[in-house]
Amino acid sequence: QKRNPHECEFHQAVKEILESLIPALAKHPEYMDNGILERIVEPERMITFRVPWVDDQGKTRVNRGFRVQFNSAIGPYKGGLRFHPSVNASIIKFLGFEQIFKNSLTGQPIGGGKGGSDFDPKGKSDREIMRFTQSFMTELSKYIGPDIDVPAGDIGVGAREIGFMFGQYKRLKGAYEAGVLTGKGLSYGGSLARKEATGYGAVYFVEEMLKDRGLSFKGSTVVISGSGNVAIYAIEKATQLGAKVVACSDSNGYIYDKNGINLSTVKRLKEVERKRIKEYVTEHPHAEYYEGCLGIWSIPCDIALPCATQNEIDESSAQTLVKNGVKAIGEGANMPSTLEAINVFLKNNILFAPAKAANAGGVSTSALEMSQNSMRLSWTFEEVDAQLYKIMTNIYRNSVAAAEEYGHPGNLVVGANIAGFIKLADAMMAQGVI
Ligand code: NDP
Numbered sequence: 001q002k003r004n005p006h007e008c009e010f011h012q013a014v015k016e017i018l019e020s021l022i023p024a025l026a027k028h029p030e031y032m033d034n035g036i037l038e039r040i041v042e043p044e045r046m047i048t049f050r051v052p053w054v055d056d057q058g059k060t061r062v063n064r065g066f067r068v069q070f071n072s073a074i075g076p077y078k079g080g081l082r083f084h085p086s087v088n089a090s091i092i093k094f095l096g097f098e099q100i101f102k103n104s105l106t107g108q109p110i111g112g113g114k115g116g117s118d119f120d121p122k123g124k125s126d127r128e129i130m131r132f133t134q135s136f137m138t139e140l141s142k143y144i145g146p147d148i149d150v151p152a153g154d155i156g157v158g159a160r161e162i163g164f165m166f167g168q169y170k171r172l173k174g175a176y177e178a179g180v181l182t183g184k185g186l187s188y189g190g191s192l193a194r195k196e197a198t199g200y201g202a203v204y205f206v207e208e209m210l211k212d213r214g215l216s217f218k219g220s221t222v223v224i225s226g227s228g229n230v231a232i233y234a235i236e237k238a239t240q241l242g243a244k245v246v247a248c249s250d251s252n253g254y255i256y257d258k259n260g261i262n263l264s265t266v267k268r269l270k271e272v273e274r275k276r277i278k279e280y281v282t283e284h285p286h287a288e289y290y291e292g293c294l295g296i297w298s299i300p301c302d303i304a305l306p307c308a309t310q311n312e313i314d315e316s317s318a319q320t321l322v323k324n325g326v327k328a329i330g331e332g333a334n335m336p337s338t339l340e341a342i343n344v345f346l347k348n349n350i351l352f353a354p355a356k357a358a359n360a361g362g363v364s365t366s367a368l369e370m371s372q373n374s375m376r377l378s379w380t381f382e383e384v385d386a387q388l389y390k391i392m393t394n395i396y397r398n399s400v401a402a403a404e405e406y407g408h409p410g411n412l413v414v415g416a417n418i419a420g421f422i423k424l425a426d427a428m429m430a431q432g433v434i
């Protein structure tokens with residue numbers, strides 16, 4: 001905190017993880033002796049760069065680009081790129097730090113990284129997006145590669161942005177390195193089911209957790225925040241499993257549809273027309289729209305899946321959810337619950353699926369995309385989806401087992417953090433002090 005006093009989100013993520021590692025450190029003093037904690041919180045490399053581009057009016061604009069290469073003990077750095085005005089070094093470091101444990105937990109050979117820019121894609125034309133992403137990639141391309149660092153999408157970075165960045169990388173390198181980015185379009189090396197993977201994976205994880213208490217998505221009322229990539233496919237899978245999803249949101253407000261959200265409307269508004277979620281009520285007048293994001297948590301539900309952004313559930317929203325009878329929380333977004341909110345859930349014995357475990361389906365499927373690119377093969381949707389399901393249930397079982405082994409049965413925050421940490425710490429120990 002003394003060295004980087006302004007990095008609040010990063011400190012929050014470090015605090016959450018380090019506190020939960022105490023039982024593991026007590027059992028493995030060798031990690032402390034070898035400076036694992038001091039090394040693990042320090043990124044191997046943090047790159048910051050200027051991204052100049054020209055807007056449609058001919059005006060030169062400058063944004064800031066970031067890539068943190070946090071830890072490569074297990075494999076090449078892997079993690080998404082976020083384009084959002086709130087992006088700064090703290091946000092990128094918190095996301096990169098979370099990513100190293102998440103990637104370890106997946107059981108796949110991927111290290112952790114993250115990147116992005118404070119560029120705001122909202123309201124920009126396709127040409128502006130192309131010019132910005134080309135400029136961004138011109139600099140980023142110096143630091144990435146299929147065996148070095150493999151970025152993907154995150155908030156504000158979807159198939160369109162990945163496509164432009166892939167094209168620019170190929171042009172700069174003069175080589176077709178399909179494995180340099182994941183989340184690519186299906187016609188040029190993308191994997192079936194990658195688009196769906198984070199949302200589907202979160203629902204698979206939560207369904208496993210519910211099963212252990214004799215519960216299920218079937219017949220449940222669900223609230224899902226966000227209406228982006230993760231939210232849309234969480235809505236889809238939860239609905240397929242028999243739940244009624246009654247609310248979703250964007251950064252302006254939320255909609256409540258007591259009959260259950262019409263997903264094809266949301267998909268068209270958000271994926272094709274890039275409109276605001278409030279447009280939903282013009283097509284479905286019985287639904288209601290409310291300005292502001294926090295209010296979504298006052299809607300009574302059995303299961304809440306925060307799938308928008310960090311710190312979107314604070315202590316008082318958590319208390320409201322508990323008061324209204326919520327049974328389970330599944331974090332689709334990264335760090336959507338504040339530390340105080342997590343404590344409210346745990347104290348009230350609410351089933352709680354932490355992001356690091358619950359949203360690992362996206363990066364897991366990205367690793368499957370890398371495998372397909374290496375083999376120059378494309379697997380079917382069913383094959384990838386079946387592997388995703390298996391990975392999510394394994395992550396759940398491993399987290400449950402670690403929580404039990406280290407004296408916190410049922411606490412998946414402790415379980416996921418320790419399970420991810422042990423594998424990483426062992427790999428770092430084996431590779432010496434580097
Ligand atoms: P998208 O950009 O596709 O969607 C983000 C959604 O969240 C949009 O509805 C957006 O609204 C809303 N949102 C963004 N910022 C805010 C904010 N500050 N306040 C309220 N709402 C906000 O992103 P993704 O769905 O890909 O990502 C969502 C979350 O999931 C992020 O935390 C991301 O890190 C995490 N995640 C994503 C993975 C993936 O595979 N995509 C993998 C693992 C985690 P608006 O349109 O108004 O901006």
